[in-house]
Amino acid sequence: MAPKFQIKVFQISSFIKNLTIISIVTLSFLLVFFSKSDLYLINGIKNISNAVIIPITKVISAPVNVFSNFVDEYKKFRSLKFENKILQEEIIRLKKWQTLAIQNSRENKVLKKLLNATDNNLTLVKTASLINRNDTIYSKLINLNAGYDDKIMKNMSAINERGLVGKVIDATSNNSRVILLTDPNLSISVKSVSDGIFSLLTGHGDGKYLVSSFVKENKMPRLGDIVVTSGTAQIFPVDLLVGKVAKVEKNRFFVLPFVDFKNIDYLQIVTSK
Amino acid sequence: MEFSKFLNPSSKLNIILIISFSISVNSFILFPNVNNVFYILFHLTLIYLIFYHYHYYLYVVALIYGILFDILLLNNIGVHLITFLSLLILFIFLRKYLISLSSYQIIFIYFITLIILLLIEQSLANLIHNYKFNMSAFLNFFLISLIIFIPTVFLFTKLDK
Numbered sequence: 001m002a003p004k005f006q007i008k009v010f011q012i013s014s015f016i017k018n019l020t021i022i023s024i025v026t027l028s029f030l031l032v033f034f035s036k037s038d039l040y041l042i043n044g045i046k047n048i049s050n051a052v053i054i055p056i057t058k059v060i061s062a063p064v065n066v067f068s069n070f071v072d073e074y075k076k077f078r079s080l081k082f083e084n085k086i087l088q089e090e091i092i093r094l095k096k097w098q099t100l101a102i103q104n105s106r107e108n109k110v111l112k113k114l115l116n117a118t119d120n121n122l123t124l125v126k127t128a129s130l131i132n133r134n135d136t137i138y139s140k141l142i143n144l145n146a147g148y149d150d151k152i153m154k155n156m157s158a159i160n161e162r163g164l165v166g167k168v169i170d171a172t173s174n175n176s177r178v179i180l181l182t183d184p185n186l187s188i189s190v191k192s193v194s195d196g197i198f199s200l201l202t203g204h205g206d207g208k209y210l211v212s213s214f215v216k217e218n219k220m221p222r223l224g225d226i227v228v229t230s231g232t233a234q235i236f237p238v239d240l241l242v243g244k245v246a247k248v249e250k251n252r253f254f255v256l257p258f259v260d261f262k263n264i265d266y267l268q269i270v271t272s273k
Numbered sequence: 274m275e276f277s278k279f280l281n282p283s284s285k286l287n288i289i290l291i292i293s294f295s296i297s298v299n300s301f302i303l304f305p306n307v308n309n310v311f312y313i314l315f316h317l318t319l320i321y322l323i324f325y326h327y328h329y330y331l332y333v334v335a336l337i338y339g340i341l342f343d344i345l346l347l348n349n350i351g352v353h354l355i356t357f358l359s360l361l362i363l364f365i366f367l368r369k370y371l372i373s374l375s376s377y378q379i380i381f382i383y384f385i386t387l388i389i390l391l392l393i394e395q396s397l398a399n400l401i402h403n404y405k406f407n408m409s410a411f412l413n414f415f416l417i418s419l420i421i422f423i424p425t426v427f428l429f430t431k432l433d434k
Binding site: 017020021024025027028031032035036042045046049053054056057058059060061064065068071072132133134135136137138139141169170177184185205262 | 291292294295296297298299300301302303304305307308309312329332333336339340341343344345346347348349350351352354355358362395398401403404405407409410411413414
């Protein structure tokens with residue numbers, strides 16, 4: 001009886017193993033097939049990975065983060081004297097600008113009243129802070145600590161004090177994910193301020209510049225031109241600051257974004273009024 | 274050291290998997306290559322586990338890490354999940370041929386597998402989700418792989434005794 005029993009156990013165990021493999025492969029196939037849909041399961045997995053996995057990975061990678069911060073602090077400390085000198089010069093310069101700005105602001109108010117113009121076209125949805133970044137070869141994404149509970153939706157624009165940062169591509173209850181302008185997979189429709197030349201910009205591979213992928217009527221903007229969102233694609237609100245034309249070639253031009261993508265702490269999620 | 278005696282090589286390699294995964298999905302502005310290094314280390318560890326410590330639980334490991342990598346790096350499930358599971362399935366068929374090879378040949382195949390895996394991941398990201406194939410990033414991966422491959426193999430053989 002004993003040998004027979006052993007053979008039976010082996011067969012059942014092998015059957016279970018094969019069944020597990022087949023189930024995993026089938027599950028994977030279904031997940032890949034439905035990954036782009038808004039199924040409850042897919043959203044649940046995304047929710048768990050944002051709310052549970054990211055904090056765990058942050059704890060595990062904390063020593064690297066601490067070392068990175070230490071090096072950063074050391075670098076800052078070394079350049080303290082030099083920075084102090086620059087800041088003193090900047091204060092003098094800014095005081096002059098402040099006087100000018102107050103004058104311009106008064107003038108602006110008067111002119112707006114004369115033109116009967118509205119103030120701006122943006123509605124602030126939420127100000128959120130950065131949880132972590134996924135700056136990899138595949139994409140340039142950041143995760144924020146606010147989600148659809150804070151009324152953040154897909155395709156809303158993310159800005160900071162310097163201009164357009166990116167677009168919300170995914171929102172879970174308490175987290176949202178923003179694709180940065182520097183991601184090669186994101187296109188934005190823009191126009192140059194001085195000439196009104198319409199074009200499409202995408203992220204360049206280097207993660208520093210934005211490069212034109214389409215220019216209307218092949219008219220190239222001038223070097224130093226300021227580029228803002230055109231609002232034609234109806235994803236980004238109109239007239240958000242994007243960057244400055246840094247290089248012009250025969251069929252394309254490069255834009256240096258105003259936003260410093262390495263120093264993002266807080267973002268404002270906005271939408272058109 | 275006392276604690277390490279309680280862990281078998283497979284557990285140690287799984288701890289390396291968790292650490293390398295955690296670091297590779299978090300970017301560090303001052304050290305942009307750190308997450309690339311750990312991303313490659315994760316692949317190296319997974320291939321090593323499949324080659325030398327093959328077990329059915331690796332299907333669950335591949336499923337979990339595949340989904341998490343896909344969601345955290347690409348926001349779409351597919352690329353890593355397909356690659357990791359394909360590697361596991363392919364290994365079952367090729368195992369009998371690998372056994373007959375010398376250690377140097379296996380190490381060469383180990384490296385080739387890593388490069389092919391990274392190449393397939395980028396190609397699949399391009400095919401399935403329309404992500405742009407970044408040649409310079411791939412060359413960067415190749416260079417990092419060349420640099421860290423031998424020390425990693427040395428470390429793994431030490432862990433494996």
